[in-house]
Amino acid sequence: MVDKFARQLSELLSGRQIPVSQFSKRNTKRLQTLLETGVLEEVRSGGGRSYTPCNRDALERFALKEYPTGLEVSAESGGTPRSQAVATYRDAKKAGSTDAEVVQLRIGSNENSKILHRNGEALPIVEWCKAADVAAIRLDADFQWSASATIAIVENLEVFLHFEKLQFPTDLILYAGGKLSGRVLDWLTSPGMQECRITHFGDYDPVGVDEYLRLKQHCPGRVEMYVPENIDVLFATYGKAKLLEDSSTLLIRLREEHDATVIQLTTLMDTHNCGVEQEVLLIPQGTTP
Numbered sequence: 001m002v003d004k005f006a007r008q009l010s011e012l013l014s015g016r017q018i019p020v021s022q023f024s025k026r027n028t029k030r031l032q033t034l035l036e037t038g039v040l041e042e043v044r045s046g047g048g049r050s051y052t053p054c055n056r057d058a059l060e061r062f063a064l065k066e067y068p069t070g071l072e073v074s075a076e077s078g079g080t081p082r083s084q085a086v087a088t089y090r091d092a093k094k095a096g097s098t099d100a101e102v103v104q105l106r107i108g109s110n111e112n113s114k115i116l117h118r119n120g121e122a123l124p125i126v127e128w129c130k131a132a133d134v135a136a137i138r139l140d141a142d143f144q145w146s147a148s149a150t151i152a153i154v155e156n157l158e159v160f161l162h163f164e165k166l167q168f169p170t171d172l173i174l175y176a177g178g179k180l181s182g183r184v185l186d187w188l189t190s191p192g193m194q195e196c197r198i199t200h201f202g203d204y205d206p207v208g209v210d211e212y213l214r215l216k217q218h219c220p221g222r223v224e225m226y227v228p229e230n231i232d233v234l235f236a237t238y239g240k241a242k243l244l245e246d247s248s249t250l251l252i253r254l255r256e257e258h259d260a261t262v263i264q265l266t267t268l269m270d271t272h273n274c275g276v277e278q279e280v281l282l283i284p285q286g287t288t289p
Contacts, residue, residue, distance in 0.1 A: 005030070006071040009063045012040070013071075017050040046239060100140035101183055106133065106163065108152065108170035115149040115171045117192075125172075134161075139187055146192025147172065152226075153180070153215065154201040159278055166281055168226065170199065179211055185218045200225045204235070204274025206254055207245035209265050213257065225261045228281065232268060239274030239284075 001135075005027045008018055015057040020042060023031065034040040040051050041056040042227065053059055063071055105116075107129040128135040137145055151170035156161040160175040176184075187193060200223060201216055209225070216223040226279030228234065244251060254266050269275055 003067075006063075009059070009066070010071045012051065012053045013056060013059055013063065015050045015053060015056075017043070017045055019045065020049045020051060023051075030066075034059065065177075068217075101181060102136050103139050103184060103187075104160075104175040105129075105135050105137065106160065106173040106175075107135075107163065108150070108173055110150065110169055110171045112149060112171045115147055117146045119144050120146075139183055143192075144192060145187065146190075148195040150199070152196045152199050152201055154210065154278075155200075155208060156188030156278055159281060162282055168199070176202075176211075179207075180215065181204050185215070187219050196222065198223045198232055201274060201278060201281075203243070203257065203278045204231065204265055204280075205269070205277075206242035206250040207243075208278065209254055209262055210250055213254075213259065213262065216259070227261060231265075231276075234266045234280050235268060235272045235274065236278050238277055238280050239272045241274045243277070244269060244273065249284075263285075 006025065008027070011018055013203045020028070031040060035042060035205045037058070039053070039062065041054050042049055043052050044050075050128075107115075107124065107126050108129075116123045116125045118137075125135050139145065150169070151174055152163065152168060153174045153176050154163060155176050155178060157168075157175065157177070160173060174184075179229040188196070188198070198215065198219060200212045202211050202225065203271045206226075212223070212225040251266065251269065254262055255270075257263070257266075
């Protein structure tokens with residue numbers, strides 16, 4: 001399907017008038033320079049207003065700048081999403097997302113050698129991680145990864161890389177890198193992942209707690225959040241007020257939740273007026289600031 005703005009530019013280049021009302025606010029803004037320089041003119045047309053072309057050569061140069069591969073380029077012309085966005089708009093970010101992503105994994109302390117499968121075939125992820133410590137899989141529509149395992153989903157890189165220091169038993173450790181993508185969530189909710197039990201390791205702040213709820217909503221009955229027994233001491237000792245300042249609106253919403261873990265953590269946030277970053281879990285026991 002051809003981009004709507006490209007189609008409108010093509011019509012203007014053919015000499016047609018186009019009603020102003022057919023342009024979105026964003027695309028009207030893109031035309032502003034053309035109107036100011038007289039390349040286009042806004043004229044009365046019937047009971048409304050229309051744009052009419054006044055300088056075809058200048059309009060053609062503008063169209064080429066906006067769409068380097070031409071105005072008839074199709075979204076289904078075969079490139080990858082971001083290469084197609086560069087070809088069409090000169091901007092890879094216009095694609096929004098890629099058609100695949102890399103998921104980083106480590107093995108946990110549990111003795112489970114057949115925890116990950118691709119299209120029914122067990123993969124040697126234990127051997128991969130023994131050789132390189134970290135393994136990666138490509139997640140897209142063609143690779144049907146499945147597992148029957150316990151999975152620790154870790155928000156921040158340092159905790160992911162030093163997870164063994166937590167002495168938490170699990171089969172797989174998955175690096176979230178902050179907020180999980182929609183593609184990873186879809187994978188975790190797919191039929192091949194229904195036997196997995198998930199523990200979320202996030203910051204003890206509104207954003208981390210909200211991500212736990214997001215994961216729980218997608219995988220009901222299979223998700224819990226890791227909260228150490230001394231969490232109240234960690235709040236009192238290592239709390240950071242800015243973690244709440246940046247998420248005050250989110251905290252208001254979280255106070256309305258009935259999940260026991262959310263109630264526990266939001267109460268601590270309110271009591272100490274702070275949040276705690278998950279790297280606190282790596283501080284050796286008995287250490288004082």
